[in-house]
Amino acid sequence: MQKYDAAVVGGGIAGLTAAIYAAKAGKQTIVIEKQDRLGGRAISNKKNGAYFNLGGHALYKGHAHETFMELGVNVRGNQPSANGYGLWKGKLITLPTDLKSLFTTQLLSWKGKMELASWLMKFTKMDTHGYDRISLREWMEGNVRDPMVRHLFYSLLRTASYVVGPDLPAAGPVLRQLQNALNGVKYLDRGWGELVEELRKIASELGVRFITHNKVMTVEIRNGIVQQVVCEDGTRIAARNVILATSPSIAHQLVPFSEKTALQTWKEQAIEITAACLDVALRRLPKPKQQFIYGIDQTIFLTNQSRAAYLSDDGAQVISLIKYQGKENDPDEELRELEGMLDLAQPGWREQLMVKQYLPKITVSHDFMHINRRENPGPAVPEIQGLYVAGEWASHGELLVDAATASAKRAIQHMLHLEGKGRNILDEHRGII
Template sequence: MKKYEAAIIGGGISGLTAAVYLTKAGISTVVIEKGKTLGGRAKTVKKNGAYFNIGAHALYKGGAAEAVLDELGIELSGGVPDTKGRAIWNGSLFSLPASLPSLLSTKLLSLSGKIELGKVMRKLKNLQPASIGERSLRDWAESEMTDPMVRHAFYALCRTSTYCIGPENQQAAIVLDQVQRGMNGVFYIDGGWQSMIDPLKQRAKDFGADIVHQSAVSIKKESGFVISLKNGDIIQVPMVLSTASPEQTFSLVEGAAGTSLDTWRQRVKPIYAACLDVSLRQLPKPNEQFAIGIDQPILFTNQSRASKLSDNGSSVISLIKYLGTDSASNAQADQRELENFLELMQPGWRKELECYQYLPHMTVSNGSCALNGYLPIGPAVPDIPGLYIAGDGAGRSELLADAAFASAKRASALMIQKCANPGMLKEA
């Protein structure tokens, strides 16, 4: 039995990021990953020369992900896509009011609606979201906007930025902070997100991290922690970082009933989406690159317009239907809706189809702090000393990948501090 100072459950974004920080600080670390490959939901699959992420992914400019990657010296190639596109309402295409010229020209809004939306967007640029307090997104929006179509367009922008639906159940401050970040642009990565996972993995290994591809069966608190693996192996460590979901973390830790982990997993709900990705030899309508559904919770984006996602020049298009916390959606109905949306944007797309990927019920986040009732805990679990949590379900004000990176940095900083303090490891 090899002993380590720290064990990390999960080899996705958070797990690999924390592994780099810990091993760089000289802390012997093992990453325990149940899958055959690393990356989790950030993996990229190559199909017929096209690079498919596990659903549409983008990094927010100026977010925690960008900051952490810069700090770790990981450079990514890719591009920031143009937001020129379409708004879809009642099956018809309108100019998306994403800039002053498109706002003036769109027929989606009345003249008074254009003026009102323009005022809202100007206000958003200078708004301090924290000043809003604990109001819901619907409460804030209805106090700021009188035109129903303006509110519809605004809510569509919000769900595109957060992957959340239901403005009455969202915290306005968190959502508007994310919308502001989205106004700075997003970044699509050449080769898909595997181009980010691979250097994270290599950095961790270069600094000495061990990676074990086994499922953890249980985590037992003794003098430190005893981690039992599916193959019968045992790993004993003074510190454990779980980057698994709240439900999975609760299930792994023996004696977690009645602890803060129990409350956390009951309050922090996963966010789902139905995701359709296709690779097309050429676009039937080359000018139709991006669209947001106004009366449908759907996003259409040609990620190839800003990044290299195929070896042969084909276009990789992603569509998302936001499902919120709905754990019982109709997979076939969602698929038809996404395909019909694609047909509206790219008529005859099936004749150009090279490969196809449909993920009917993907977890896009293990919990969003944008939702009312979200319970933030961590990075240290207060009633289980030596146990830490990270992942996109452990965000504070960050969402999605930003939450995964930021929480990993917070957790590893505390773990490094514990190792630097003599006697603290024995106390754990």
């Protein structure tokens, strides 16, 4: 029987972050990952010399960036130029991203330009927490007057959150994500797999042990207290604390009688965000200026990440396209839409194609802050002593990778807090939005 202070189930960004903070606190820590490599949805695939993420990835200057800096992670990459276009009624029109383009763009009327300029100034200092209990549509309809400015904001906020519609997202978190985006975005050299490797190295140096290609089957509980995790190959790992850095549905499956715990609520309230993603590596760009496009009347986004990051060993240009998905999706039709965007942005791209990757439906986030949510997940499962959750779905107001790192830190902080108090405190984590 192997014994640990903390066992982390899942080796993605949340799991690695949790393991590092547990180890930094002096806890004997192990990470169990069912795949043969760490990273989860942050892995990168190298194809014909090009580095592809699992869909378009960008690191905003939010919680995750601050966490990586705090941990000493060497985040290699650069900030791309924001100069780009909006796709409106089949045409590419200059986006208002700076003073010159604001006054020359044909997207907006003069009144619209003035309103947009005013909002961009307000965003930097705006306290968004007052909008955490209303939908994005409610905020937009109540605050933005010009119809085209609304269209533009919907496009920007859709790209920041990956959520296709405005009726479900709580406005506050999405607006905060846009604030982070305005503070700066970084594309990472050689993809996010390099970030995962950096986190693995830090964890290893702190003494974290890793088991890969081994699936956890159950978390054994006795008298409401975590005892051990049992793996598919029969390995048993005794642990005083278990952090489930998995999806809410898997967390629910791993815990006996989970229907009697908060895991049931978290599973039931979860709304998955998905996207269709097309990545291509081109020998050269037929239209070098058309590298960054927001779909305004279409739920599509295009960016050439090679304009700011090293993503090819032989100089190819790696372009990512995203189709934000709702409940209904058609893989073939969405591929045609994404390729149609490429036809418009980079005509003749097929003659320059070196390699491509199409992911018809990838999970972006297992849940997010939406107006139908009953409570915020984690960090602790209150009915079971020593059990915690982490992941981008365990958000308390953060989005995407920011939620992954924030929830991981919350889990470890809560664990240490309980241990410092001899675990004799009442549940204090479950905020209702």
